Amino acid sequence: MAGSAITPARPPGAPGGPIAWLRANLFSSWSNALLTLLALWLIYQAVTAAVGWAFLHATWEGPDGDACTREGAGACWPFVADWFGQFMYGRYPEAQRGRVNLVYVLALAGLLPLMIPQVPGKLWSSIYLIAVFPVLATILLSGGVLGLEHVPTDFWGGLLVTLVISSSGIAAAFPLGILLALGRRSRMPIVRWLSVGFIEFVRGVPLITVLFMASVMLPLFIPERWSIDKLLRALIMVALFSAAYLAEVIRGGLQAIPRGQFEAADALGLTYAQKMGLIILPQALKLVIPGIVNSFISLFKDTSLVLIIGIFDLLGMVQSGLSAPKWLSPATPMTGYVFAGLVFWIFCFGISRYSHFLERRLAAGGQRTVAKADEH
């Protein structure tokens, strides 16, 4: 038994500084230190290889593939410079490419106000994007009216086609996906069966077979005198395909809405359209934003598949640049794919970062209202 009180020891000081951080996060044990060294070695190898390829050993100027043909040659950048126009616009006439740029500006004019929370006028931007912009874009891109030269879709290509297919794909797939999701949860058996049948059928087959269907079977489905543009056919199929996936995402959101919300809406005497449009869907869609964004990213990546049925999107344009004899060299394919990859990656990564931002913002909004409600 102790005879005197022991003065309590001071708590150990919280370790700080970079050394402590290193010890805690990188060298906490022998195996961890080994892993760290292995990772460092991997990073060193990857970075030196990438820098050497993209800068140190790269070719910066040259008239054709011979300039890039030598032992240990890195990237063949003049190939990208030479084909840049085609990568972006396909075979769209050079004199008319300003029209495409104008469409991009018009799209940004509608998108930016929608995406930046601080900018007012969300309703008008949405109306513009849904009702005005598609018409303007079609007129500008396709031409043939108002003195604009007509550019058939065979001439569209590159990033332009990637963006056209993905944006109109999502625009068409979204309402269809909502309808299918509601149909799947409907109390009417025939509506439910048709929705389930469509969704499960489309989700069960690969996109390629659907695109093959668009190119060889769809022409058989319609009377011979009708002819549907090849790009439009691919577009319809891509939209139907992603609608099925979106429907499943949205169904997840619908299932997460408590029964009470449906009952409350019914008790207020709202019609089905009011109940869904004003009460259920706004909550359900907010819940599944990450899923919707994921579907959009998949759709964006999947647009590259249209090259298999002979539509030249960004990747298709890179492929045709690689098969042209002018820039034939061992270094060219890697250069082309790295360029295309960079463009795809910037878009996909950008979209996913934005969705993270949106998620956090919406979650924070929810918490604030809860806190306020508690005060009262």
Add this chain to the structure above:
Amino acid sequence: MAVTTSSPPGRLNGFLYRPEVRQAIYQVLLLAAAAYVAYWVVNNVADNLRRQNVASGFDFLGRTAGFDVSQSLIAYSNASTYGRAFWVGLLNTLLVAALGIVAATVLGFIVGIARLSSNWLVARLATAYVEIVRNLPLLLQLFFWYFAVLKNLPAPRQSHVLPGGAFLNVRGLYLPAPVPQPGFAAVAIAVGLSLLLMAGLWAWSWRRQHLTGQRFPVLGPALLILVALPLAVFFAAGSPLSLSYPELRGFNFQGGIAVQPELMALLLGLSIYTASFIAEIVRAGILGVPKGQTEAAQALGLSNAQTLRLVVIPQALRIIIPPLTSQYLNLTKNSSLAVAIGYPDFVSVFTGTVLNQTGQAVEVILMTMGVFLALSLATSVFMNWFNRRMALVER
């Protein structure tokens, strides 16, 4: 008190406002529209086919195909039938799917666990892998591996020599092939026997634990049986297995197992791409097990390894397996991109070549979709069975 009520609806109006009646009307209308569209499409197809003089029916499956396939798991020549080509393609797809699933699972679990590593650098590296790979189109990755990497390899004479007598060149990967010699059957029987023994041991220790509560360390003895018995028989029978090494003869390698660059590119692309999704699933699964479970296991005195094996992993698997199976299905469906790099998978052989040669678009596409639907149906049957088995039994 004056209450104004709207005049009671007329009889017909009242009838039309009854929900059942309205639902019935909607459904009849929808069904009629769907039936009409179906009728219209079938009519058009019949019309168009008659005009184009395309035969219909499935007789073409018995006719001679007349084309070669670069890789086949069953005997096939250009004198075989279209029906045979169907199976060749299907087996090639299943081969690539099976190999890809194994590779993607291993890589995906490693990356997923690495993302949760306490080592900052390792976790960041795994995150970088996931963020880079899953934001690039799969087709682009396949092209990259095929055209930029594998097609840039040296010619057979300058092959890269890999350890163990394997060679890598622009024509593909050449591996030593195991060739069973007479007496190998005994080894095969030994393997089967040791598996049976292992299962018996497992069952016995399980029953013992249930009766007495004492655990028996199954893993060590089981491994011993699995390795030692077949090895002993192998040497007793005089090592009845030889390796056939690939050798450079003339302009190409002979002997051994040759893996085409198309198959390699497809495997690399599919498994690296799918692994990035599997990694996220694994991470979510492990994070989905509440911390309290680990703490409770530790409070019970379980060791770290036991906590992981008996508490965390079984619960994480319950979260992981359903999305994992759907990734497996995705991988199988994505293997159809083989058509773009010339690997003779099902879509490339059947929906590509056979369709082009016969022109019977409707039959070929229907059969293609039928195959994929059957695969996805089988997967969802498995998933439902698994979910029922694994569902939490709650009070």
